Amino acid sequence: MQNQSAFAARAHARFLRGTMTDSERRLWSRLRGEQLGAKFRRQHPLGPYIVDFACLAPKLIVELDGSQHASQLAYDRERDAFLRGQGFAVLRFASNEVFINLEGVLQAIVSRLDALTSRAGPHPSLPPEGEGA
Numbered sequence: 001m002q003n004q005s006a007f008a009a010r011a012h013a014r015f016l017r018g019t020m021t022d023s024e025r026r027l028w029s030r031l032r033g034e035q036l037g038a039k040f041r042r043q044h045p046l047g048p049y050i051v052d053f054a055c056l057a058p059k060l061i062v063e064l065d066g067s068q069h070a071s072q073l074a075y076d077r078e079r080d081a082f083l084r085g086q087g088f089a090v091l092r093f094a095s096n097e098v099f100i101n102l103e104g105v106l107q108a109i110v111s112r113l114d115a116l117t118s119r120a121g122p123h124p125s126l127p128p129e130g131e132g133a
Contacts, residue, residue, distance in 0.1 A: 023064050023095035024052060030106055031062075038113050046086065049079055058116035059088040062109060064095040089116060 020028065020042070031040040031053055040062075044054040053062040061083050065076070080090045091112055093105050 021064070021066070021095065023066075023098045026098045026102065027053070027062070027064065027105065030102065031109075036106065036110055036113060046088075047082060049082065051083070054088075055113065058113060058119075059086075060109070060112055060116060061088045061090045063090065063092045064098065065092055066095045 024042070028040075028042050030036070031042075034040075038055045038058070038060075041054045041056070042052065044051050046054065046061075051061045052064050054060075055062075076092070080092075083090050089112055091109060093108075097105055
C-alpha cells in the first residue's frame with residue numbers, strides 16, 4: 001500500500017513539474033543548475049507533501065504561496081511543522097514576490113543556505129582538520 005502511495009506522489013509531482021506556475025518557472029530559472037551553489041529539486045515529494053523547491057543538502061525548502069494560501073494557514077503550519085521535524089528549514093514567499101523582488105528572494109535563499117551550511121560545519125569546539133594532533 002505504501003509503495004502505491006509513493007508511486008502516486010511521484011506521478012503527481014511529475015504532473016506538477018509539467019504545469020508549474022509562472023512564478024515557479026521564474027524562480028526555477030534561477031535555482032536550477034546549482035546557480036546559487038546548491039542543488040535544488042522542483043516539485044519534490046517529502047513524506048505526504050510535495051514541496052515547490054527542495055535543497056536536500058543543506059536541508060532547505062522554498063515555497064511560493066499564491067493567494068489561496070491565505071485560506072489555508074492551518075494546513076501550511078502543519079506542513080511546515082512536518083518538514084521542520086524532518087530537519088528542513090522552510091522559506092515561504094508570496095508568489096508575486098518573484099516578479100516584484102526576485103533579487104531579494106534570491107538573496108534570502110542564499111543567506112539561509114549560508115546559515116545552514118555554516119551550522120552544518122565542524123563543531124566549534126573541535127580544531128580544524130590538521131590542527132591539534
